[in-house]
Amino acid sequence: LRPALGFERLRRIYDRASGRYDLQHGLLTLWSDQRGRRLVVEEAVRPNDRILDVGAGTGSTALLALAAGGPGSTAVLLDSSEEMLAQARAKLAAGGRADRAELRVGDMMHLPFPDGAFDVVLSTYSLCPVGDPTRGTREMWRVTRPGGRIGVAHSTEPARPITRVLGRAVDSLAWRIPALSLGCRAVSALPALVQMGGRIVFERRIGVPLWPFEVFVVGKPAAVPNHESGRSGTASS
Ligand SMILES: C[S@@+](CC[C@H](N)C(=O)[O-])C[C@H]1O[C@@H](n2cnc3c(N)ncnc32)[C@H](O)[C@@H]1O
Numbered sequence: 521l522r523p524a525l526g527f528e529r530l531r532r533i534y535d536r537a538s539g540r541y542d543l544q545h546g547l548l549t550l551w552s553d554q555r556g557r558r559l560v561v562e563e564a565v566r567p568n569d570r571i572l573d574v575g576a577g578t579g580s581t582a583l584l585a586l587a588a589g590g591p592g593s594t595a596v597l598l599d600s601s602e603e604m605l606a607q608a609r610a611k612l613a614a615g616g617r618a619d620r621a622e623l624r625v626g627d628m629m630h631l632p633f634p635d636g637a638f639d640v641v642l643s644t645y646s647l648c649p650v651g652d653p654t655r656g657t658r659e660m661w662r663v664t665r666p667g668g669r670i671g672v673a674h675s676t677e678p679a680r681p682i683t684r685v686l687g688r689a690v691d692s693l694a695w696r697i698p699a700l701s702l703g704c705r706a707v708s709a710l711p712a713l714v715q716m717g718g719r720i721v722f723e724r725r726i727g728v729p730l731w732p733f734e735v736f737v738v739g740k741p742a743a744v745p746n747h748e749s750g751r752s753g754t755a756s757s
Pocket residue numbers: 527530531534545557574575576577578579580581598599600601604626627628629643644645646649650702704
């Protein structure tokens with residue numbers, strides 16, 4: 521795993537990129553990024569869910585999630601970049617969903633929420649830049665209620681050896697220009713969630729050959745030992 525850029529550096533990179541982020545990320549991924557967001561939301565979000573979107577960025581996933589969750593759903597959008605959240609605020613207002621959304625500046629490595637606070641926790645492409653993606657997934661697991669769901673999309677290595685070699689070459693070039701790579705690299709999150717007791721309910725590889733995405737949804741069983749505290753949890757509904 522390529523070492524991540526630091527928290528403050530990433531914050532500055534995303535603050536600066538916020539105005540062009542949707543276009544840049546869409547272009548670089550040939551808009552397969554939006555397909556990943558749609559899949560995560562379709563497979564993970566239920567009506568009336570309390571939703572947490574970590575590394576919510578400009579709010580594309582949260583907007584889809586609030587639509588899927590219907591009028592009884594609410595969403596918290598957490599991101600380390602105030603400027604990315606400013607874009608999200610404008611999009612939520614334009615989409616008529618601002619009243620059901622709360623925006624929080626914070627670090628997804630230390631989520632400021634109690635255990636089991638959300639029905640569904642989403643991360644689309646936000647585990648890719650962080651220093652310790654496994655710690656991020658543990659935090660997502662902790663704040664998901666027993667019986668809830670975790671939906672993730674993240675960059676992954678190309679499957680075929682030849683595209684993997686090419687992909688690594690392109691990645692090495694992009695990595696030298698943080699404004700281009702946005703600090704994103706291929707990561708792995710599913711094994712940690714499965715190890716904590718997560719049940720895979722959906723898994724798919726999507727994306728362009730040189731920049732594929734792993735998309736998955738994991739269910740947190742109704743009664744499992746809480747990874748962080750060692751306590752048992754029970755489903756509330
Ligand atoms: C590649 S963008 C993904 C944004 C959005 N989820 C999407 O689907 O486009 C990564 C996001 O993670 C945020 N981020 C990076 N490190 C973070 C951290 N430690 N805590 C919270 N957000 C973080 C960035 O500010 C950025 O908005």
